[in-house]
Amino acid sequence: GPKVLQIPSHQIIDMGQMVTLNCDPVSNHLYFYWYKQILGQQMEFLVNFYNGKVMEKSKLFKDQFSVERPDGSYFTLKIQPTALEDSAVYFCASSSTGVSYEQYFGPGTRLTVL
Amino acid sequence: QQKVQQSPESLIVPEGGMASLNCTSSDRNVDYFWWYRQHSGKSPKMLMSIFSNGEKEEGRFTVHLNKASLHTSLHIRDSQPSDSALYLCAASIDYNQGKLIFGQGTKLSIKP
Numbered sequence: 175g176p177k178v179l180q181i182p183s184h185q186i187i188d189m190g191q192m193v194t195l196n197c198d199p200v201s202n203h204l205y206f207y208w209y210k211q212i213l214g215q216q217m218e219f220l221v222n223f224y225n226g227k228v229m230e231k232s233k234l235f236k237d238q239f240s241v242e243r244p245d246g247s248y249f250t251l252k253i254q255p256t257a258l259e260d261s262a263v264y265f266c267a268s269s270s271t272g273v274s275y276e277q278y279f280g281p282g283t284r285l286t287v288l
Numbered sequence: 289q290q291k292v293q294q295s296p297e298s299l300i301v302p303e304g305g306m307a308s309l310n311c312t313s314s315d316r317n318v319d320y321f322w323w324y325r326q327h328s329g330k331s332p333k334m335l336m337s338i339f340s341n342g343e344k345e346e347g348r349f350t351v352h353l354n355k356a357s358l359h360t361s362l363h364i365r366d367s368q369p370s371d372s373a374l375y376l377c378a379a380s381i382d383y384n385q386g387k388l389i390f391g392q393g394t395k396l397s398i399k400p
Binding site: 217 | 322324330331332333334337376378386387388389390391392393
């Protein structure tokens with residue numbers, strides 16, 4: 175079936191550094207999402223993105239977070255600077271429309287902030 | 289604040305048995321319910337979705353929805369060891385551009 179790819183699979187960085195998580199969504203999909211899952215806790219919505227713009231962001235999407243998808247390349251989540259509480263698995267998802275269509279999830283990037 | 293509650297937290301079912309999982313939303317604006325399965329260390333994969341009152345069956349999986357009570361349930365018959373996973377219920381609203389609100393999940397273990 176359709177696949178969403180995420181690079182890297184693991185990232186370990188020191189607190190205060192910048193990190194960029196990359197997502198290669200399903201081709202022809204128009205809506206893109208980031209979710210955060212802390213080990214043993216609920217999957218939580220961070221942000222959705224359509225037509226080059228953030229549509230909605232949750233309270234977890236702090237000012238240090240940003241997303242972009244320049245010219246159809248990777249959909250990226252940048253955190254600058256990182257904090258200890260940013261340690262989690264970040265899942266990217268994409269869908270062909272935003273509403274009643276299935277979201278396909280990538281394998282996740284495990285981020286560890288030391 | 290939108291909330292999705294799942295029960296039970298964990299469930300052990302013998303191989304070949306029936307597993308029943310529940311999910312309720314506290315937000316009356318919810319339009320769609322989704323059931324995802326997440327094996328340990330993997331990404332969630334959609335199992336079934338339901339948008340209208342009633343029941344939907346796909347193979348061993350049946351999902352019910354009662355829109356009045358905003359309650360959905362997933363039933364797995366003839367459970368297999370490969371069904372052991374975390375089952376996530378998610379809800380979405382028409383005007384929220386696909387944002388999924390997840391429950392905390394039900395951890396299902398199938399005992400051979």
